Amino acid sequence: MTDSRVSARVRALKPSETLALGARARELRAQGHSVISFSAGEPDFDTPEDIREAGIQAIRAGHTRYTAVGGVPELRAAIAEKLRRDQGLTYVPSEIVVSNGAKHAIWNAFFTVVEPGDEVLCPVPYWVTFPELIRLAGGVPVCVHPGPGSYKIGPEDLERALTARSKLLVLNSPNNPSGAVYSRAELQALVPIIRKHRLYVLSDEIYEQLVFGDARHVSVAALDPEIRERTILIGGVSKTWAMTGWRIGFAAAPADLAEGMERLQGQSTSNPAAVSQYAALRAFTGPSDSVRLMRDRFAERRAVVVERLRRMRGVRIVPPEGAFYAFPDLGERIRSARNGVCDSATLSDFLIDEARIVCVPGSAFGMEGHLRLSYAISDHDIDEGLGRLEDALDRM
Ligand SMILES: Cc1ncc(COP(=O)(O)O)c(C=O)c1O
Numbered sequence: 001m002t003d004s005r006v007s008a009r010v011r012a013l014k015p016s017e018t019l020a021l022g023a024r025a026r027e028l029r030a031q032g033h034s035v036i037s038f039s040a041g042e043p044d045f046d047t048p049e050d051i052r053e054a055g056i057q058a059i060r061a062g063h064t065r066y067t068a069v070g071g072v073p074e075l076r077a078a079i080a081e082k083l084r085r086d087q088g089l090t091y092v093p094s095e096i097v098v099s100n101g102a103k104h105a106i107w108n109a110f111f112t113v114v115e116p117g118d119e120v121l122c123p124v125p126y127w128v129t130f131p132e133l134i135r136l137a138g139g140v141p142v143c144v145h146p147g148p149g150s151y152k153i154g155p156e157d158l159e160r161a162l163t164a165r166s167k168l169l170v171l172n173s174p175n176n177p178s179g180a181v182y183s184r185a186e187l188q189a190l191v192p193i194i195r196k197h198r199l200y201v202l203s204d205e206i207y208e209q210l211v212f213g214d215a216r217h218v219s220v221a222a223l224d225p226e227i228r229e230r231t232i233l234i235g236g237v238s239k240t241w242a243m244t245g246w247r248i249g250f251a252a253a254p255a256d257l258a259e260g261m262e263r264l265q266g267q268s269t270s271n272p273a274a275v276s277q278y279a280a281l282r283a284f285t286g287p288s289d290s291v292r293l294m295r296d297r298f299a300e301r302r303a304v305v306v307e308r309l310r311r312m313r314g315v316r317i318v319p320p321e322g323a324f325y326a327f328p329d330l331g332e333r334i335r336s337a338r339n340g341v342c343d344s345a346t347l348s349d350f351l352i353d354e355a356r357i358v359c360v361p362g363s364a365f366g367m368e369g370h371l372r373l374s375y376a377i378s379d380h381d382i383d384e385g386l387g388r389l390e391d392a393l394d395r396m
Contacts (some may be wrong), residue, residue: 009136012135013132013135013136014128014132016128016129017128017360017361017364018039018041018128018360018364021037021039021348021358021360022037022039022040022041022358024352024358025037025039025358028352028356033356034356035356035357035358036356036357036358036377036381036384036385036388037357037358037377037381038357038358038359038360038371038372038373038374038375038377038385039358039359039360039372039374040374040376040377041176041244041374041376042238042239042242042244042376043239043242043244043294043298043324043376044376044377044378045242045294045297046242047241047242047243047246047279048241048242048283048290050282050286050287050290051241051243051279051282051283051286052279053282054278054279054281054282054286055246055275055276055278055279057278058274058275058277058278058279059275061278063274063275063277063278064274064275065274066270066271066274067271067274067277068271069262069265069266069270069271070094070096070097070098070258070261070262070265070271071096071097071098071250071271071272071277072098072274072277072278072281073093074281075098075277075278075280075281075284076093076094076096076098077093078281078284078285079091079093079096079098079235079250079252079284080092080093080095080096080252081284082284083219083233083252086208086217087218087219087221087222088222089219089221089222089228089233089252091252092255094255094258094259095252095253095254095255095258096250096251096252096258097250097251097253097258097261097262097265098248098249098250098271098272098277098280099248099249099250099251099261099265099269099272100247100248100249100269100272100273101236101238101244101247101248101249101272102204102206102234102235102236102238102249102250103129103249104247104249104265104269104272105234105236105249105250105251105261106129106130106133106202106204106234106251107133108251108261108264108265109202109232109234109251109253109257109261110133110134110136110137110139110168110202111137111264112232112257112260112261112264113167113168113200113202113232113257114134114137114138114139114167114168115138115139115167116138116139117138117139117140117165118138118139118140118165118166118167118168119139119140119141119142119163119165119166119167120134120139120140120141120142120167120168120169120170121142121144121158121161121162121166121168121169121170121199122134122141122142122143122144122170122366123143123144123146123152123153123157123170123171123172124143124144124145124146124365124366124367125151125175125177125178125327125362125365125366125367125370126143126170126172126365126366127172127175127176127177127204127365128364128365130170130172131366139167139168140165142161142163142166143161143366144157144158144160144161145157145161149316149318151175151178151179151180151318151327152175152180152182152186153190154186154189154190155189155190155192155193158190158193159193162193162197166197166199167199167200168199168200168201168202169190169194169199169200169201169202170201170202170204171187171190171201171202171203171204171220172203172204173187173203173205173217173218173322174207174208174210174211174215174217174320174321174322174323175207175322175323176207176323176325177325177327177360177362177365177370177372178318178320178325178327179319179320179321179322179323179324179325179326179327180318180320180321180322181211181215181216181217181321181322182218182220183215183216183218184216184218184223187218187220187223188223190220191220191223191224191227194220194227194230195224195226195227198230199230200230200231200232201220201221201227201230201231201232202231202232202234203219203220203221203231203232203233203234204234205217205219205233205234205235206234206235206236206238206239206249207239207240207322207323207324208235208240209239209240209291209295210239210240210295210298210322210323210324211321211322212295212298212299212302212320212321212322213299213319213321215321215322217322219233221233221252228254229254231253232251232252232253232257232261233251233252233253234249234250234251235249235250235252236248236249236250237249237279237280237283237284239323239324240283240291240294241283241290241291242294243276243279243280243283246273246276246279246280247272247273247276248272248273248276248277248279248280298324298375298376301324301375301379301382302319302320302324302326302375304375304379304382304383305326305373305375305382305386306319306320306326308386308390309326309328309373309386312389312390312393313333313393314330314332314333314336314393315328315329315330315332315333315393316328316329316330316331316332317329324374324375324376325372325373325374325375326372326373326375327362327367327370327371327372327373328370328371328373329369329370330344330347330369330370330371330393331368331369331370333347333393333396334347334369336396337396338396339395339396341396343361343363343368343369344361344362344363344368344369344370344371345361345363347361347371348360348361348371350392350396351371351388351389351392354392354395355388355389355391355392356388357385357388357389357392359371359372359373359389360372373385
């Protein structure tokens with residue numbers, strides 16, 4: 001027996017380390033410190049004007065009531081059309097469930113598919129929320145480690161982590177935190193194992209439009225009809241259209257799974273905000289110039305960050321191909337530190353205390369020795385922050 005008034009289930013939840021670091025940055029700033037935070041998980045741009053206007057028009061048009069639980073028909077149809085256009089995937093609108101952000105769609109997916117004790121395979125590094133939600137749904141998160149120096153798993157890595165209880169594989173490409181993007185061939189190599197072991201797949205594609213250079217986003221669901229039947233595809237507007245506060249994400253899945261997720265949502269949150277749905281409709285159907293502009297800005301910043309990190313002694317960086325994060329390996333610097341820094345968490349603390357820069361430790365994503373640096377911040381902050389990082393590393 002415990003005295004806590006909070007349930008054991010909630011007590012077992014780890015608070016989000018990324019959100020906690022963001023709060024720490026705000027606190028230090030409020031005390032008058034000049035803090036540069038590389039912890040942002042959202043674009044620093046405003047939602048494009050035409051999308052904001054669509055939200056205003058939705059209020060004026062009286063879209064202020066409950067909608068269908070899984071979203072208004074025109075938004076579900078627009079998402080189905082987008083998946084057809086971009087990936088050649090066929091979904092009918094009832095196979096699309098619109099939720100309060102991609103995080104909520106992922107919550108629905110885990111609770112719909114996972115039975116108590118089922119193992120859910122999470123390639124490392126993983127987005128911080130996956131293991132927590134899997135546990136909450138009664139599942140057991142199982143790490144899948146890529147080969148040394150890699151941020152993507154291959155068939156042997158997956159094979160090694162499988163057991164008779166494996167139920168679901170989580171794929172997240174482009175990846176948070178590494179920025180890794182799986183090519184068609186890399187995904188194809190996983191298909192025989194997914195098929196053979198009859199795994200379900202949760203494919204988190206929230207950063208799909210943010211890919212750089214020669215990288216192309218490919219959805220695992222598009223590789224093979226049998227995989228599409230076993231996949232819940234997650235997407236949304238938060239990252240691509242700078243709409244984090246509007247809270248619109250979606251899941252696309254075969255009819256029985258979509259129906260399950262909608263039933264669950266019907267007894268929890270009901271529909272996501274009606275006004276936000278109409279703003280998202282504009283995002284999916286309107287012009288793409290603003291997305292292109294934001295992506296170009298991210299590409300420029302990415303080039304600067306990679307170049308600067310590459311020049312730092314003892315820092316290894318695999319250029320990210322997508323999202324807006326760099327995930328340098330500082331293992332060598334940590335091993336040679338003489339000031340008590342012994343892992344990514346103590347390094348992150350040292351950088352906050354000594355240099356007033358906030359970076360998320362790799363341990364939060366299951367991969368020691370690394371830091372995640374978001375470049376969804378201004379050019380000035382990137383320049384100043386990387387200068388502080390280099391100086392601080394030299395003082396370790
Ligand atoms: C990989 C990944 N999936 C999902 C989300 C959640 O997106 P949303 O804000 O739409 O809930 C995030 C946000 O950080 C993310 O990085």
